[in-house]
Amino acid sequence: MTFFIVTLIKIVIVFAVFMTTLAYLQWIERKVLAHIQSRTGPLRVGPHGLMQPLADVFKLLTKEDVFPPFVNRFFYLLAPFIAVCLALITISIVPFGPEIEVAGVRTYMQIGDVHVGILLVLAITAVSVYGVALAGWSSNNKYSLLGGLRSSAQMISYELPLSLAIVSPLLLANQLSFRAISDSQAGYYLGFIPRWNIFQAPFPQIFAFIIFLIAAFAETNRIPFDLPEAENELVAGFHTEYSSMKFACFFMAEYANIVNITCVATLLFLGAWHPLFPAPYSNWVAPLVLLLAALSCFAQAAQPRRKNDQYTFPLFGVVFLVLTAIFVVAALEIVPVLSTILLSIFWFLAKVGLLIFAFIWVRGTLPRFRYDQLMHFAWTFLFPVSLLNLLITGLLVALFPERI
Amino acid sequence: MDTVLFIIFAIVAIVAGFNVVLQRHPISSALSLVGVMGSLAVLYLLLGAEFMAMAQMIVYGGAVMVLFIFVIMLLNAGAEKPSSKAWFAQIAGLPLLLAFIATLGFLIYSALPGLRAVEFGSWTMGTAEEIGKLLFTQYLLPFEVISVLILIAILGAVVLALKEID
Numbered sequence: 376m377t378f379f380i381v382t383l384i385k386i387v388i389v390f391a392v393f394m395t396t397l398a399y400l401q402w403i404e405r406k407v408l409a410h411i412q413s414r415t416g417p418l419r420v421g422p423h424g425l426m427q428p429l430a431d432v433f434k435l436l437t438k439e440d441v442f443p444p445f446v447n448r449f450f451y452l453l454a455p456f457i458a459v460c461l462a463l464i465t466i467s468i469v470p471f472g473p474e475i476e477v478a479g480v481r482t483y484m485q486i487g488d489v490h491v492g493i494l495l496v497l498a499i500t501a502v503s504v505y506g507v508a509l510a511g512w513s514s515n516n517k518y519s520l521l522g523g524l525r526s527s528a529q530m531i532s533y534e535l536p537l538s539l540a541i542v543s544p545l546l547l548a549n550q551l552s553f554r555a556i557s558d559s560q561a562g563y564y565l566g567f568i569p570r571w572n573i574f575q576a577p578f579p580q581i582f583a584f585i586i587f588l589i590a591a592f593a594e595t596n597r598i599p600f601d602l603p604e605a606e607n608e609l610v611a612g613f614h615t616e617y618s619s620m621k622f623a624c625f626f627m628a629e630y631a632n633i634v635n636i637t638c639v640a641t642l643l644f645l646g647a648w649h650p651l652f653p654a655p656y657s658n659w660v661a662p663l664v665l666l667l668a669a670l671s672c673f674a675q676a677a678q679p680r681r682k683n684d685q686y687t688f689p690l691f692g693v694v695f696l697v698l699t700a701i702f703v704v705a706a707l708e709i710v711p712v713l714s715t716i717l718l719s720i721f722w723f724l725a726k727v728g729l730l731i732f733a734f735i736w737v738r739g740t741l742p743r744f745r746y747d748q749l750m751h752f753a754w755t756f757l758f759p760v761s762l763l764n765l766l767i768t769g770l771l772v773a774l775f776p777e778r779i
Numbered sequence: 780m781d782t783v784l785f786i787i788f789a790i791v792a793i794v795a796g797f798n799v800v801l802q803r804h805p806i807s808s809a810l811s812l813v814g815v816m817g818s819l820a821v822l823y824l825l826l827g828a829e830f831m832a833m834a835q836m837i838v839y840g841g842a843v844m845v846l847f848i849f850v851i852m853l854l855n856a857g858a859e860k861p862s863s864k865a866w867f868a869q870i871a872g873l874p875l876l877l878a879f880i881a882t883l884g885f886l887i888y889s890a891l892p893g894l895r896a897v898e899f900g901s902w903t904m905g906t907a908e909e910i911g912k913l914l915f916t917q918y919l920l921p922f923e924v925i926s927v928l929i930l931i932a933i934l935g936a937v938v939l940a941l942k943e944i945d
Contacts, residue, residue, distance in 0.1 A: 450806070491907065494833035498820075501841020505813070508845070512806065512852050520852065527849045531842065551907055 381482050386467075389486055393466050393634070398428035400630045404735050411739035422687040432623075440619040443514070450513035455617065455624035458506030461499050462631035468492050469638045470554050472648050472719030475712055484719065485554065492553040493545065496639055497538060500594060504530045506628065507596075507613050514616035522612030525602045525746065532753040533593035533600075539761035540587040543768040544572040544580050544643045557647035566653065571646030577771040582764045584644040586757060588733075591636040593753070595629065597734060599741040600749060637730040645726045648719035658706035658714070661721045662699050669695035781899035785825055792818035804858040805851045809844060816840040826897065828905030 402417060402424070409416030417424035443451075472484035489495050504527050511523015545551065548559040562570045572580045593600040604612030614625045641647060650657035669692045676688035702721070705714040744752070795814035802808045816839045823832035914922050 450810075491829045491833045494830070494837065494907075498833050498836035498841065501837050501845070502813075502817075504841070504845050505810075505848070508848055508852065509806075509810075512848075520855075524849065524852055527845055527852075531845055531849075534842075 377480055381480055382486065385482070385486050389466060393463075393631075396634060397627055397630045398432060400634070400731070401431065401626075402428050403731075404738070407732065407735045408739045411736070418681070418683075422683070422690065435619060435623040435626075438619040440621070443516075443616050445515045446616065447513040447515065450509050451616075452621075454506050454510035454513060455621045455628075457509065458503065458628040459624040459631070461503040461506065462628035462635065464499055465496055465635040466631075466638070468495060468553060469635075469642065470557055470647065471723050472716060475715055477712055483554065484716065488552055488554045491551045493541060493551050493556070493639075493643070496635070497534075497541070500530075500537075501534065503628075503632070506625075510617065510625070511613035514613070516616050518609040518611075519613050519615050522602075522604060522609050522615070526596060526613060529593055529596075529600065529602060529749060529753075532750060533590045533757075536586050536753065536757040536761040537590035537594060539758070539765050540583045540590060541643060543578075543583045543765050544575075546765075546768055546772050547572055547575050547580070553642050553647075557642055557649070560646040561649050563653055569646055569649060569651055571649065572644045577775045578768045580644055580768070582760070583768070584640070586761045586764065587640055587644065588730075589757060591640065592734070592737065593749075595632045595636055595734075597633070598738040599744050601743060602746055602749060633731060633734055634727070637727045637734070640730055641723065641726040645730075648723040650718070650722050657722075658708070658718060661702040661718065662706055664725075665695050665699040665702060669693075669699060781825055785822065785899070788818040788821040788825075792822070803860075805856045806848065809847045809851060812847075813840055813844045816844065823905075825899050826905070827900060827902040830905060830907040830910050 405427075406416040406424075417427040420426040420430045467486040468489050470483060470485035470488070474481060474483050476482075507526040507530075508523045511519045511521070511526065514520070544556065548556040550556055550559065560569075560571050560575070564570060564574070564576070568574055573584050592598075596602075596604065602608075602612075604614065609615070614622055617625060650660070672688045672692035672695060676684060676692065679685045679688070702717060704710075705717040708714045792815050795811045795818065798811035799808045799815065802811060816835060820832040820835040820840065823829075823835060
């Protein structure tokens with residue numbers, strides 16, 4: 376019985392946080408892109424534009440739901456459903472921290488640990504092509520069909536380097552479950568080099584990480600590989616004929632996929648929740664970062680560039696100061712459970728956040744590939760390189776079976 | 780719980796299987812086949828073959844069926860018209876089918892002596908570790924032969940495609 380209650384609580388927390396993240400991810404993306412292009416981004420709705428996601432959701436909900444007359448009704452409605460459902464599954468097997476004990480109940484900071492976790496993620500990625508492909512086909516529109524075709528070809532091609540890049544950290548960890556993979560990356564070489572898989576002996580997985588990231592861009596249909604929805608070629612690609620909530624489903628699925636793939640990258644290569652350097656010192660990174668954020672907010676407030684800055688920035692500064700105080704308490708380890716929860720979540724979110732920032736950064740700076748370049752790159756460069764990386768890793772793991 | 784899940788997904792598998800044959804449009808048939816693959820994966824999972832279940836989803840549900848649908852979409856195949864059946868097929872089709880299934884069932888039942896009821900969760904040899912061990916020790920030769928076979932198939936596809944380009 377306790378198991379059900381604890382799981383239910385965990386599901387509610389993860390679901391609420393995940394949904395809010397998806398809504399705000401779009402705000403963050405618009406902000407970062409705007410600052411890359413010397414603009415300010417959303418500013419009007421709420422303090423510093425923070426209510427923009429809410430306004431967007433409201434807009435999408437109340438828009439007219441256009442139903443084109445010549446679509447294949449069943450598949451047209453099924454496609455966004457498939458896309459969003461499959462995108463929301465992966466987060467349920469992602470571990471955010473170690474085993475904790477709250478009020479006498481021992482539990483993992485994870486909804487469920489699956490033995491074949493990483494294979495489950497691959498299976499979901501493989502099946503989620505149907506959402507895009509069906510949307511393109513059932514819309515009965517040439518642009519949509521081309522978008523769907525491009526997407527299925529691209530996702531099949533890039534799944535190969537993605538899977539091969541995943542295999543090499545699995546060889547090091549000897550396990551398939553996310554929890555076991557994360558646990559195998561705990562500890563430090565010489566007391567300061569973390570045993571994350573990108574630094575792991577005998578063969579650091581830095582190449583596998585880069586291959587994984589490149590393939591992840593293609594799998595999530597992001598720039599520079601966003602050919603399924605290239606707007607200057609295909610209007611909006613596979614979701615041209617979708618409006619209102621059905622469009623919002625695709626939108627949500629896209630951002631959910633970004634979060635999923637960055638979570639998987641963090642778990643496989645960046646040591647999950649394990650900090651960059653050993654414990655008593657790494658505890659202070661979180662308060663330091665938050666304090667810097669608070670100070671920069673106050674510095675901005677001192678020279679307000681817009682009318683609202685005088686009261687929004689001090690408010691953010693105070694919020695960051697409160698967070699700093701909480702993390703100082705966590706860093707001092709006064710309540711051990713609380714520090715474990717907060718610090719592992721901080722490190723996990725920091726890594727995921729950095730990767731997501733990289734995704735947005737790439738979107739702001741790189742141009743789109745041409746279709747033949749895309750395929751050429753996947754099959755003649757990425758695939759052989761990932762095979763080579765796998766061969767070297769396999770050889771070295773076989774030569775040095777004892778972990779250093 | 781296991782029995783309930785088994786009944787649900789067995790029904791889904793059978794209905795989807797019939798749907799593959801009954802649907803007029805190739806895309807509907809192909810997606811029904813995906814449904815069969817998916818429910819089979821759940822049945823594998825119920826029996827404890829977790830690696831097989833995931834491999835089923837990745838290889839059949841993902842790669843193979845996506846390729847099917849890709850080809851159907853590329854050829855833009857429309858719905859098929861039901862062709863007029865021969866009188867022999869109309870009269871003898873169903874009885875012959877039933878006779879065939881009965882014979883097949885009898886042969887399987889007599890070839891495998893000592894069949895007993897399945898207990899869900901009692902078999903624990905379906906992990907990736909156990910399958911890997913068996914593949915690289917007891918079944919090494921079939922495994923390698925299949926690899927060579929697949930390599931030949933790939934080379935054949937490349938040769939055929941090159942002929943088309945020239």
